[in-house]
Amino acid sequence: EVQLLESGGAVVQPGGSLKLSCAASGFTFSDYAMSWVRQAPGKGLEWVAGISGTGGTTYYADSVKGRFTISRDNSKNTLVLQMDSLRADDAAVYYCAKGHIVVVTGIAFDFWGQGTRVTVSS
Amino acid sequence: SYVLTQPPSVSVAPGHTATVSCTGSNIENKGVHWYRQKPGRAPVLVVNDDDDRSSGIPERFSGSNSGNTATLTINRVEAGDEADYYCQVWDSRTGGVVFGGGTKLTVL
Numbered sequence: 144e145v146q147l148l149e150s151g152g153a154v155v156q157p158g159g160s161l162k163l164s165c166a167a168s169g170f171t172f173s174d175y176a177m178s179w180v181r182q183a184p185g186k187g188l189e190w191v192a193g194i195s196g197t198g199g200t201t202y203y204a205d206s207v208k209g210r211f212t213i214s215r216d217n218s219k220n221t222l223v224l225q226m227d228s229l230r231a232d233d234a235a236v237y238y239c240a241k242g243h244i245v246v247v248t249g250i251a252f253d254f255w256g257q258g259t260r261v262t263v264s265s
Numbered sequence: 266s267y268v269l270t271q272p273p274s275v276s277v278a279p280g281h282t283a284t285v286s287c288t289g290s291n292i293e294n295k296g297v298h299w300y301r302q303k304p305g306r307a308p309v310l311v312v313n314d315d316d317d318r319s320s321g322i323p324e325r326f327s328g329s330n331s332g333n334t335a336t337l338t339i340n341r342v343e344a345g346d347e348a349d350y351y352c353q354v355w356d357s358r359t360g361g362v363v364f365g366g367g368t369k370l371t372v373l
Binding site: 203204252 | 349
């Protein structure tokens with residue numbers, strides 16, 4: 144059974160940093176691309192970043208480029224999102240999502256975690 | 266950037282057919298994926314690559330993609346189908362994933 148368990152959500156001040164993690168199990172982690180997708184309260188889904196199965200290729204939404212960094216540790220089956228220079232509009236539930244293929248291009252997300260909440264407030 | 270447009274809401278009576286549209290420039294050239302999200306829950310993949318129904322999704326759900334419009338069709342709608350539905354593509358020009366704004370399906 145595929146399981147994705149996010150952690151790290153918290154209340155952080157504007158300009159602060161936060162690290163989200165996603166522990167994956169139930170599948171061969173390195174065989175699939177992964178992504179982070181967020182959802183602000185009452186809003187739709189917004190893709191944040193994606194990483195290929197090997198970790199060699201990463202992509203970012205324009206809204207987070209230069210501030211967020213996605214990475215993965217295939218030896219530990221863990222996906223990470225390092226978030227720096229946080230802004231009020233980064234507040235959202237952040238979902239870890241498994242891709243249905245090894246590359247990010249053309250990706251669909253066939254499994255999702257339950258999400259972790261990030262609040263940006265002074 | 267590539268834009269996907271969905272109607273904010275669709276209403277349908279139980280037992281009838283619901284169609285949710287997703288409009289984008291030459292979307293037929295992209296693989297379209299559809300998700301269902303119920304309140305307080307994570308999204309669930311319903312259809313991937315235009316018309317490939319995801320595991321565990323009833324045959325009542327189907328997808329199509331032609332021209333500038335992709336469509337999710339739900340036959341014999343049930344009360345449990347009430348949810349938000351999102352379309353999604355990969356935009357190779359900008360190198361990113363794009364979601365539609367979502368459609369709230371209401372079962373009357």
